[in-house]
Amino acid sequence: MTDRSSQTTVPDSRRTQAERTALAESRMIGAAIDLLNTVGVSGATLKAIGEEAGYSRGLATHHFGGKAGLFRSLLREVHAAFLEDLHSRVGERTGLEALEAANEAHRDFVQRHRDRLRAMYILWFGALDPGSDFKPNVARFMARQRETMADWIRGGQATGEIPDHVDANRMARQIYGNLVGVNLQWLIDASLNLSEAYADMRTDMRCLLGQT
Structure with a gap:
């Protein structure tokens, strides 16, 4: 379950309106x-979401305009959290x-935030509609x-680490397709060894980029 305990340490009466709004949306x-993660898209109604969060359906509609708006906000939050973590780890590195x-x-x-990942994938597949x-x-x-990965590959080509004949976009x-596919398999089958799969992807990536 998502940990929301840290969001309730300050009484609502001491928060600004902006803080109360941000807390309600969070x-x-x-x-x-x-x-x-528990009842799927069909069960994640505005009424159920409002009640689970301690609010009303009306407040959920007020903040997000509807279920689609809430799901867009959910995707933005998860995407942003992932990108922030990614860029903090990669920093100014480039190439391999x-x-x-x-x-x-x-x-x-994904190992730290499996519930977020599953919710994201559920919505990703909903985007096929x-x-x-x-x-x-x-x-x-x-x-x-x-695009970010392609830029890293081009950076490696600029330094001579990655051969020029490699098509960065391809x-x-x-x-990226490998990453998406491995995570999907892991979400469906928890017996899949995720660390081993990522190690295999790392080896395969080096081969694809001429680093055998």
Whole structure:
């Protein structure tokens, strides 16, 4: 379950309106993550989310405009948390060093935040629906991930570490596709050894980039 205990240490009466708004939205997003993990999209209604967070359906509608708006906010929060963690781990590295640091950052983040990851994947697959309201959010996040990886590969080519003949965009698609696929398998089958899978991806990545 999502830990929301640290959000309640200061009485609401001592918070500013902006703080109360941020707290309410954070609680409702946390409740949505919990419900997506336990009852899925169909059970994660605004009423259920509001009650789980200690509020009303009306407040959830007021803050997010509807279920799709809440799910968009949930994706933005999870995506932002992941990107912040990723960039803090990679820093100014580039080339293979950046890709290997990113591999470790991905692995550690999903192991620490399995519920967030599962909720994110549930919504990602919901984006396959032609009528999805949050498909653009997912598409932008995935494109940013691929573009960042391609930039790291180009950085490695600029230093001579990665051969010039490597197609940076093609390799980024393949590496990112591997990450998405391995995490999906792990979420469905907990017996999959995630650390071993990430180690294999690291080895495969070095081969793909001419680092055999």
